[in-house]
Amino acid sequence: MPPLFEPTRQAALTRLAAVQPDAYARTRNALDGAVTGLSPYLTHGLLSLREVYAAVHARQPLDAKHKFVFELGWRAYYRHVWAHLGPGLHQSLHPGLLPDAAYVAQMPADVLEARSGVAAIDLAVRTLYTTGYLHNHARMWLASYLVHLRRVHWHTAAQWMLGHLLDGDVASNHLSWQWVAGTGSTKPYLFNADNVAKYAPAPWHSPGTVIDTSYEALDLLARSASAPGHGVDGRAADGCAQGRADDHPMGAGLSPPALLATPPDALWSPPDASAVAGRDVWLQHPWSLGAVPQGLGDDALVVGVGLAECHAQTPWSTRRWDFVGAGLQAQTSALWWATAPQLAEALRGARAVGWQAEPHADAALASVQALLAAGKGAAVITAHAVPCLFEPVPKHCQSFAQWWRQTRIAL
Numbered sequence: 001m002p003p004l005f006e007p008t009r010q011a012a013l014t015r016l017a018a019v020q021p022d023a024y025a026r027t028r029n030a031l032d033g034a035v036t037g038l039s040p041y042l043t044h045g046l047l048s049l050r051e052v053y054a055a056v057h058a059r060q061p062l063d064a065k066h067k068f069v070f071e072l073g074w075r076a077y078y079r080h081v082w083a084h085l086g087p088g089l090h091q092s093l094h095p096g097l098l099p100d101a102a103y104v105a106q107m108p109a110d111v112l113e114a115r116s117g118v119a120a121i122d123l124a125v126r127t128l129y130t131t132g133y134l135h136n137h138a139r140m141w142l143a144s145y146l147v148h149l150r151r152v153h154w155h156t157a158a159q160w161m162l163g164h165l166l167d168g169d170v171a172s173n174h175l176s177w178q179w180v181a182g183t184g185s186t187k188p189y190l191f192n193a194d195n196v197a198k199y200a201p202a203p204w205h206s207p208g209t210v211i212d213t214s215y216e217a218l219d220l221l222a223r224s225a226s227a228p229g230h231g232v233d234g235r236a237a238d239g240c241a242q243g244r245a246d247d248h249p250m251g252a253g254l255s256p257p258a259l260l261a262t263p264p265d266a267l268w269s270p271p272d273a274s275a276v277a278g279r280d281v282w283l284q285h286p287w288s289l290g291a292v293p294q295g296l297g298d299d300a301l302v303v304g305v306g307l308a309e310c311h312a313q314t315p316w317s318t319r320r321w322d323f324v325g326a327g328l329q330a331q332t333s334a335l336w337w338a339t340a341p342q343l344a345e346a347l348r349g350a351r352a353v354g355w356q357a358e359p360h361a362d363a364a365l366a367s368v369q370a371l372l373a374a375g376k377g378a379a380v381i382t383a384h385a386v387p388c389l390f391e392p393v394p395k396h397c398q399s400f401a402q403w404w405r406q407t408r409i410a411l
C-alpha cells in the first residue's frame, strides 16, 4: 500500500487541489470529515500557508472569517507565540489545574502499547503509529486523557506525540497540549464518550470506560489531589470500568515504534569539504523539503543537511525520518549528517551558502553562520525567509483573539 503522505511537491499539490473549504467548515470536527491532510507538507516546507490560502482563494474567494482561514490562522498564531517565547514554550505558560509536580514525567506503558482498554485512545495511538497522522479531534482526546485522567505531564506526552507525527511542529504541538492541559488556556479541555460517539465511527466508541461519564465527574477527576486509577486493571479510581486489555477487540497491544535522535538509515554521510570548495551551496534541511530557489547558478551544489543539534531533544520515528530522507533525496543525492561545527568546517571553502529560515533549524544554522563568520575565508551566508500569510504582529499577544484582531491577510 502506498504511504498516506508522499514527501513530494506533487503529492502536496494534489492535496491542495482537493481542499473543499465549505465542506471543511461544515465537517472538520468529524474524524471522517473533509480535513485537508496538508499539515505534513506545511511542517516540512513543501507548502507555505500563503501558498495554501492563495490556491484555495483563487478557486473560491475566502472571507477572512471563513473557518478554513481561521484554522490557518491558528498555525500562524502559534508561530507568533513561539517567536516571542522561544524555549519558554517548553514551560507551562501559567499554572494548570494542579501544580506541575502532580503530573508524572513518564508515559504509561498501556497507552504506549495501545492497550489502555479505552477504544478511542487505543485507536488514536494505533493510527498515530501506523500513519504518522491524527485528526485534530483525536489529538485532543488523546491529550486530554493523558493529562487529566492519567496525570501525565503535558510536556512529556507532547514530546512523545511530536516524534510520531509527520507534521510534528513544536509551536502547534506544544501550545495545543498546553491548551488542552489548561496551562495555555483559561480552562482545560475535557471530553467524554458521548463526544467520541458524536464525531468518530463505531470502532472508536468507548461505552463503559472511564470516559463514559459526565463532564462534572471528569472535571472532579482532573482536579482531584490523588492520582486517578491507572492502567489496564479494568477499574478507574471511582470504580468506573476502564476497559480490560484482554476484553478489548484490539487484543494485547503492540510495540511502540522507537523514537530516534539520529536517522536510522545509510542515506546520510559525513560532510565532504571537497565537494563544496569554491562553489555556491544551497542547504536543504528537514523543514525545507520544497523546491530549491530559482536562480541558483549551474554549478551550485544542493546539499540535504541534518543537524544533530536540531534533533537531540526531539527524536523522530523511523516513519518521519524516512519521510524527510525521501523528501531530501528528491532534491539531491548529497545528504549530510553533522553537528553545527562539523558542517561549518566543511563549508569553510564554499563561495556562498544559503538556506531557508525556519524556527526549528534557525538556532543550529545560526551557529554554523557564526562559526563561518569567525573563520578565515568565510562564505557569504543568506537565509531566505518564507513570506508570511498573515501580517506580523510585533507585540506578544496572549490570546488568539487578540492576535487575530491585529493581523490581516498580507497577499
Ligand SMILES: Cc1cc2nc3c(=O)[nH]c(=O)nc-3n(C[C@H](O)[C@H](O)[C@H](O)COP(=O)(O)OP(=O)(O)OC[C@H]3O[C@@H](n4cnc5c(N)ncnc54)[C@H](O)[C@@H]3O)c2cc1C
Pocket (backbone or CB within 6 Å): 028, 034, 035, 036, 037, 038, 039, 040, 042, 043, 071, 072, 074, 075, 078, 134, 135, 136, 137, 139, 140, 143, 162, 165, 167, 168, 169, 170, 172, 173, 174, 176, 177, 180
Ligand atoms: C494535542 C495536539 C497536538 C497537535 N500537534 C500538532 C503538530 O505537531 N503539528 C501541527 O501542524 N498541528 C498540530 N496540531 C493542530 C492540528 O491538530 C493539526 O494541525 C491538524 O490536525 C493537521 O491536520 P490537517 O492538515 O488535516 O488539518 P486541517 O483541519 O485540514 O487544517 C488545515 C490546516 O490548518 C492548520 N490547523 C488546523 N487546525 C489547527 C489547530 N488546531 N492548530 C494549529 N493549526 C491548525 C494546520 O496547518 C492544518 O494543516 C495539534 C493539535 C492538538 C490538539
